[in-house]
Amino acid sequence: MRALRVDRPHSVALTEEPAPGPGSDELLVRPRAVGLCGTDLELIDGAVDPAYVRYPLVLGHEWSGVLADGTAVVGEGIVPCRACAACERGATNLCATYDELGFTRPGAAADELAVPARLVHRLAPGVDLAEAALVEPMAVVLRGLRRAAPEPGLRALVVGDGTIGLLAAHLLRLWSPAEIRVLGRRPEQAGLVAAAGADRFVLDAEEAGGGYDLVVEAAGAPEAVRTALGAAGRGGRVLLLGLAGTGRTAALPIDDTVNGDLTVLGSFAYTSEVWREAVHLLNTGEVAPGFVITHRFPLAEARRALAVLRGCNGPRGKVLLTLP
Ligand SMILES: [Zn+2]
Numbered sequence: 001m002r003a004l005r006v007d008r009p010h011s012v013a014l015t016e017e018p019a020p021g022p023g024s025d026e027l028l029v030r031p032r033a034v035g036l037c038g039t040d041l042e043l044i045d046g047a048v049d050p051a052y053v054r055y056p057l058v059l060g061h062e063w064s065g066v067l068a069d070g071t072a073v074v075g076e077g078i079v080p081c082r083a084c085a086a087c088e089r090g091a092t093n094l095c096a097t098y099d100e101l102g103f104t105r106p107g108a109a110a111d112e113l114a115v116p117a118r119l120v121h122r123l124a125p126g127v128d129l130a131e132a133a134l135v136e137p138m139a140v141v142l143r144g145l146r147r148a149a150p151e152p153g154l155r156a157l158v159v160g161d162g163t164i165g166l167l168a169a170h171l172l173r174l175w176s177p178a179e180i181r182v183l184g185r186r187p188e189q190a191g192l193v194a195a196a197g198a199d200r201f202v203l204d205a206e207e208a209g210g211g212y213d214l215v216v217e218a219a220g221a222p223e224a225v226r227t228a229l230g231a232a233g234r235g236g237r238v239l240l241l242g243l244a245g246t247g248r249t250a251a252l253p254i255d256d257t258v259n260g261d262l263t264v265l266g267s268f269a270y271t272s273e274v275w276r277e278a279v280h281l282l283n284t285g286e287v288a289p290g291f292v293i294t295h296r297f298p299l300a301e302a303r304r305a306l307a308v309l310r311g312c313n314g315p316r317g318k319v320l321l322t323l324p
């Protein structure tokens with residue numbers, strides 16, 4: 001089978017390799033859509049914290065696919081051990097043994113994928129398989145928002161106009177906020193921001209203003225983190241969802257954080273519980289994240305897909321690889 005493989009940092013190629021023989025507790029999936037994201041670029045660039053990666057690897061942690069009998073499915077990427085203290089209290093994202101498809105075990109950018117059966121979720125009839133590949137980033141955002149516990153009527157600012165920022169604006173609507181603004185960098189994203197359901201799109205921090213009840217940082221850059229901290233109102237929450245690359249730091253305005261009574265939250269990945277919720281939201285049609293997909297390439301053109309992900313003109317949301 002074909003697989004999009006990173007042998008070591010800076011060495012990525014579509015290769016031929018033996019198909020996986022599924023273990024007794026695993027299902028064999030034929031991936032149909034695989035989302036690429038900034039983390040995949042960081043894996044290629046060797047910028048991911050070494051504790052969360054094992055080379056060589058096959059990319060692909062955001063996917064949908066079909067089982068041998070034609071059932072359409074998605075699957076959690078994190079493989080929790082189910083025995084450690086974190087797993088026992090439901091914090092499967094913090095499992096003592098970190099193990100994730102596309103990071104420490106083969107991912108879905110391949111013709112076949114073996115997945116532990118307990119991590120596979122069925123899609124409702126009629127759910128679009130391309131849209132379903134967005135369950136993973138949706139679950140990441142949803143877990144962060146759950147942690148930030150937005151209250152109805154809040155004012156929220158999303159810093160970042162990429163896929164995670166767009167999905168954050170979209171999912172925030174579930175909490176009936178009074179206002180959602182998105183602070184971005186690329187004017188070309190305006191249409192996507194509107195499709196996400198945000199009330200306003202601004203391109204500079206001055207215009208974004210301050211006093212927000214919740215600021216979601218989804219850009220993954222030190223400057224964006226400083227902006228996010230500065231935009232929170234007293235008693236506000238700042239949710240950090242963006243990864244900036246291992247070792248990168250941002251200055252923390254100490255007095256403003258203390259005087260502002262701020263809560264600064266990081267959120268890592270998703271729990272199994274939140275994943276179920278994300279699948280449910282998609283299966284019932286309560287959310288329709290498909291608007292975020294702007295580019296699709298067959299697996300054979302993975303190189304072009306990665307180039308678009310690194311930078312392109314025009315609107316850019318999720319870049320997908322598609323498989324027959
Ligand atoms: Zn991702």
Ligand SMILES: [Zn+2]
Nearest residue numbers: 081084087095
């Ligand atoms: Zn565990």
